[in-house]
Amino acid sequence: MTNSVFDSIQNPYLKSWLAEVVALTTPSKIHICDGSEEEKAELTKEALATGELLELNQEKLPGCYLHRTNPNDVARVENLTFICTEKQENAGPTNNWMSPQEAKDKVNEILKNVMTDRTMYVVPYIMGPANSPYSLIGIEITDSIYVVLNMRIMTRMGKVALDRLGNSDNFSKGIHSKADVNPDRRFIMHFPEENLILSVGSGYGGNVLLSKKCLALRIASYLGNKEGWLAEHMLILGVEDPQGKITYIAAAFPSACGKTNLAMLVPPSSMPGYKVWTVGDDIAWMHIGEDGRLYAINPENGFFGVAPGTNSKTNPNAVKSIQKDTIYTNVVLRNDGTVWWEGHDDTAPETAIDWTGAAWTPNDKDTDGKPKKGAQANSRFTAPAKNCPCIAPNWEANEGVPISAIVFGGRRANLSPLVYEARNWNHGVYMGATMASERTAAQYGLQGEVRRDPFAMLPFCGYNMADYFKHWIEMGKRITNPPKIFHVNWFRQDKDGKFLWPGFGENLKVLKWAIEQSDKSNSTSETAIETPIGFMPSPGTIDAIPELFEVNREEWLKEIESQNEFFDKFGDAFPQELKQEQEALKQKLTS
Ligand code: OXD
Ligand code: MN
Numbered sequence: 001m002t003n004s005v006f007d008s009i010q011n012p013y014l015k016s017w018l019a020e021v022v023a024l025t026t027p028s029k030i031h032i033c034d035g036s037e038e039e040k041a042e043l044t045k046e047a048l049a050t051g052e053l054l055e056l057n058q059e060k061l062p063g064c065y066l067h068r069t070n071p072n073d074v075a076r077v078e079n080l081t082f083i084c085t086e087k088q089e090n091a092g093p094t095n096n097w098m099s100p101q102e103a104k105d106k107v108n109e110i111l112k113n114v115m116t117d118r119t120m121y122v123v124p125y126i127m128g129p130a131n132s133p134y135s136l137i138g139i140e141i142t143d144s145i146y147v148v149l150n151m152r153i154m155t156r157m158g159k160v161a162l163d164r165l166g167n168s169d170n171f172s173k174g175i176h177s178k179a180d181v182n183p184d185r186r187f188i189m190h191f192p193e194e195n196l197i198l199s200v201g202s203g204y205g206g207n208v209l210l211s212k213k214c215l216a217l218r219i220a221s222y223l224g225n226k227e228g229w230l231a232e233h234m235l236i237l238g239v240e241d242p243q244g245k246i247t248y249i250a251a252a253f254p255s256a257c258g259k260t261n262l263a264m265l266v267p268p269s270s271m272p273g274y275k276v277w278t279v280g281d282d283i284a285w286m287h288i289g290e291d292g293r294l295y296a297i298n299p300e301n302g303f304f305g306v307a308p309g310t311n312s313k314t315n316p317n318a319v320k321s322i323q324k325d326t327i328y329t330n331v332v333l334r335n336d337g338t339v340w341w342e343g344h345d346d347t348a349p350e351t352a353i354d355w356t357g358a359a360w361t362p363n364d365k366d367t368d369g370k371p372k373k374g375a376q377a378n379s380r381f382t383a384p385a386k387n388c389p390c391i392a393p394n395w396e397a398n399e400g401v402p403i404s405a406i407v408f409g410g411r412r413a414n415l416s417p418l419v420y421e422a423r424n425w426n427h428g429v430y431m432g433a434t435m436a437s438e439r440t441a442a443q444y445g446l447q448g449e450v451r452r453d454p455f456a457m458l459p460f461c462g463y464n465m466a467d468y469f470k471h472w473i474e475m476g477k478r479i480t481n482p483p484k485i486f487h488v489n490w491f492r493q494d495k496d497g498k499f500l501w502p503g504f505g506e507n508l509k510v511l512k513w514a515i516e517q518s519d520k521s522n523s524t525s526e527t528a529i530e531t532p533i534g535f536m537p538s539p540g541t542i543d544a545i546p547e548l549f550e551v552n553r554e555e556w557l558k559e560i561e562s563q564n565e566f567f568d569k570f571g572d573a574f575p576q577e578l579k580q581e582q583e584a585l586k587q588k589l590t591s
Contacts, residue, residue: 024108025143026113029120033158035158036158040152047146056338063325066327067329067330074376075378077183077186082189093464104198107189114177120142122141124139126156130156137161139173140176147208153383178201186200186207192218192219211299230287231283235250235281236250237262238276240275252408252432259282261314263280264276264390277391278388282303293479296403302385309342317388322381330380341375355376406432410436412491414492414552415555416492418488418489418548419487419510421486425482429473433455435456455468486517494547556589
């Protein structure tokens with residue numbers, strides 16, 4: 001059958017695994033991706049012919065295409081995502097678990113002969129700069145050209161990865177098939193103990209670009225725990241001050257908190273001479289360097305960002321990044337072959353084609369009488385990182401960038417002040433472990449309901465989160481020159497529900513304070529005061545109204561009770577160090 005195709009592969013481990021997958025899925029054709037421009041042109045042409053991609057206006061948006069997913073398949077499916085470890089306790093109480101054998105039986109049934117009328121694409125890719133010692137190699141097998149073309153943007157893909165792999169058996173195996181895009185036969189299975197990912201029944205990015213959430217977070221977090229490093233759901237940015245000194249920050253936020261916007265922040269006019277450089281907008285892999293500092297690389301090569309709300313005010317750098325060589329998914333197609341979404345710079349087109357491919361006008365109503373949206377709420381752009389005007393010149397540095405501050409964010413209407421600093425590493429870990437967002441009526445679920453999302457990793461931690469917390473505590477013992485840790489909340493509201501902080505570019509004022517604090521050996525100084533919850537800016541240090549810094553002791557004591565509901569899930573596995581941090585906080589609040 002396919003011997004001639006496999007001749008191009010020397011690696012014996014890869015060869016025998018491919019033979020197994022071919023026997024299972026029986027593809028009609030096999031294509032080993034080399035990552036060349038010719039290959040991109042050929043695959044694009046084929047996807048245009050089948051309608052998998054639609055060509056956009058090539059004068060206005062050169063190299064840009066539109067893809068529409070099945071309407072039943074528009075987001076990550078946390079309920080269908082499993083961590084398949086031999087022992088259930090190793091997946092922990094916050095992950096769905098299935099035994100590896102049961103998971104394989106289930107998925108293999110779906111994969112059997114699934115590619116009979118399809119081409120199997122073999123996508124070798126590197127996560128991280130091609131020559132970084134911290135990079136990892138994956139091979140994704142897929143029956144979707146959309147996946148191949150997205151992987152080409154999001155990773156270093158093709159020959160470069162096979163060359164780096166050589167004859168090693170050290171690569172992550174991933175198999176993806178859209179199968180029949182049936183939600184009842186949709187599974188995203190992770191086997192961290194085997195470095196294996198199986199994804200069936202979906203064509204949506206987060207479920208099928210196996211490099212991203214599956215490898216770079218779930219599998220990598222497991223590897224990081226085993227090998228002594230951190231794989232985190234964090235943006236990485238550099239702040240350049242007027243003297244030209246650049247300080248790097250890694251930051252984790254729950255979803256819908258503007259992570260990509262923060263990663264590409266434009267300084268406010270009140271801060272002349274400052275510049276923000278983007279290193280990554282979603283994922284950070286952090287290792288301890290020889291100098292005892294923490295160094296971060298962005299394992300990705302592009303941005304898979306949410307389109308709605310992206311405009312020249314919220315994120316001018318993202319807008320510039322998506323003008324060429326970008327794949328749009330589930331956005332509105334305008335009559336001139338350009339794209340639109342709710343929260344775009346332009347007003348809504350009078351007539352257009354919505355994300356499902358149907359004729360649409362902004363006056364259309366849903367069955368419940370509400371305005372019908374043209375773009376899917378989770379519609380996306382996939383754009384090369386090198387398109388970004390503020391991409392850091394050293395964003396591909398093999399050794400990564402040294403992190404001076406780690407920032408955890410929450411979305412809290414009350415409770416959390418604009419910013420506060422941890423007293424020490426373990427206190428910072430406690431801050432990460434207690435991250436949360438509150439739902440507002442306009443958003444989702446019950447108003448005020450608190451969703452716990454420790455380290456913004458709840459859906460992405462590939463092992464027991466109690467062990468993840470312990471890993472952070474252990475890392476703290478080994479990092480001799482640690483970054484300082486901060487918590488921010490851009491979303492505090494007044495009694496009438498009005499936001500107290502303008503956000504966006506103004507957030508740089510908060511980062512500037514954090515950077516200045518991280519430079520000091522002693523946190524309390526004329527710029528900081530000690531409070532029960534940690535260090536806060538001295539009055540007047542950050543130009544913000546005092547309500548933003550209020551600490552309501554009663555609310556905080558209630559918060560501790562709510563944290564315990566979450567912590568108790570982990571039973572005895574929960575680290576005592578975090579209980580001690582909580583106890584210390586309680587004492588400070590009541591004394
Ligand atoms: C993402 C996510 O798509 O966190 O980055 O869901
Ligand atoms: Mn993310």
